[in-house]
Amino acid sequence: MKIGFIGVGAMARAIIKGLLASEAVSAEDVSIHSAHKGRYSKFAQDNSVVACESNIQVVQQSDVVVLAVTPDQAELVLQEIRDELTTKTLISIVGGMSINRLEELAGYNLPILRALPNINVEIMAGMTALAANDQLIETSRKQLGELFQSLGEISWQPETSFGIFSALAGSSPAYVDFFIDSLSRVGVKYGLTKDAATKIAAQAVQGSAKMVLQSSQTPFELIDQVSSPGGSTVAGLLAMEEAGFMTAVVKGIDATVKKDSQVD
Numbered sequence: 001m002k003i004g005f006i007g008v009g010a011m012a013r014a015i016i017k018g019l020l021a022s023e024a025v026s027a028e029d030v031s032i033h034s035a036h037k038g039r040y041s042k043f044a045q046d047n048s049v050v051a052c053e054s055n056i057q058v059v060q061q062s063d064v065v066v067l068a069v070t071p072d073q074a075e076l077v078l079q080e081i082r083d084e085l086t087t088k089t090l091i092s093i094v095g096g097m098s099i100n101r102l103e104e105l106a107g108y109n110l111p112i113l114r115a116l117p118n119i120n121v122e123i124m125a126g127m128t129a130l131a132a133n134d135q136l137i138e139t140s141r142k143q144l145g146e147l148f149q150s151l152g153e154i155s156w157q158p159e160t161s162f163g164i165f166s167a168l169a170g171s172s173p174a175y176v177d178f179f180i181d182s183l184s185r186v187g188v189k190y191g192l193t194k195d196a197a198t199k200i201a202a203q204a205v206q207g208s209a210k211m212v213l214q215s216s217q218t219p220f221e222l223i224d225q226v227s228s229p230g231g232s233t234v235a236g237l238l239a240m241e242e243a244g245f246m247t248a249v250v251k252g253i254d255a256t257v258k259k260d261s262q263v264d
């Protein structure tokens with residue numbers, strides 16, 4: 001499969017690196033173009049993928065085109081490439097932009113897969129939501145589903161769930177990193193080096209996530225297992241909750257979902 005990327009920012013780079021590392025695609029089958037020649041040519045060189053001179057050239061060289069620009073650029077880019085897309089499949093990772101809107105911008109009903117990956121696809125530990133229009137035939141759905149599966153877990157979702165999915169999986173790596181960084185800063189406050197504190201905190205977070213995924217117990221039951229009677233963990237938990245831990249998380253997710261819903 002020849003796959004092209006329009007926009008070579010943080011997310012496209014993560015997808016490309018994951019696809020190459022998982023050997024789901026070969027480097028010579030990947031074409032890229034973005035607004036900053038210096039940056040995308042260097043990335044192309046470093047990863048042995050093909051640097052194109054224009055968005056149109058990317059489309060011409062690909063069977064599947066990944067639209068990986070920010071929402072404010074998507075309309076402009078689709079207008080530019082729409083006449084070249086007629087025999088292609090479009091994958092859009094544009095946050096908050098529905099398939100209906102993409103069809104409207106293209107002006108006709110081409111096969112579209114809407115994907116909402118997260119940054120962890122780079123290390124094949126991603127979580128990606130997928131939805132498709134009726135033009136994407138079953139074999140292509142299966143093939144593109146497998147493509148994203150090579151980057152981690154996938155979940156076919158109705159588009160109405162993409163807003164909350166985007167917050168819980170797309171944006172949450174930033175929030176989890178914020179939590180890890182907060183833990184490691186306190187570690188520094190108590191005299192650990194930043195490197196040591198970050199590694200300790202990240203390993204604890206990774207292990208806890210694995211426990212949640214592998215155990216039959218709920219996160220709340222796992223909290224109880226760590227909280228020894230009269231111990232330090234419950235004292236810490238109560239102090240965090242007094243400072244509004246859960247409220248802060250809910251408010252953060254509410255704001256994320258609200259912003260995502262303002263794109264279309």
Ligand SMILES: NC(=O)C1=CN([C@@H]2O[C@H](COP(=O)(O)OP(=O)(O)OC[C@H]3O[C@@H](n4cnc5c(N)ncnc54)[C@H](O)[C@@H]3O)[C@@H](O)[C@H]2O)C=CC1
Nearest residue numbers: 007008009010011034035036068069070071073093094095
């Ligand atoms: N960063 C993330 O974790 C995730 C991002 N997304 C979505 O992916 C899209 C890209 O996000 P990021 O990679 O974070 O943004 P970014 O700002 O890092 O990358 C945007 C890319 O688009 C390029 N670009 C801008 N105008 C262009 C044009 N006219 N033609 C070609 N390329 C153009 C820029 O040069 C840049 O390479 C967004 O729509 C975002 O909602 C979706 C899921 C997760």
Ligand SMILES: O=C(O)[C@@H]1CCC=N1
Nearest residue numbers: 095166167170171172
């Ligand atoms: O921040 C953003 O808008 C995108 C959507 C999900 C993750 N990053």
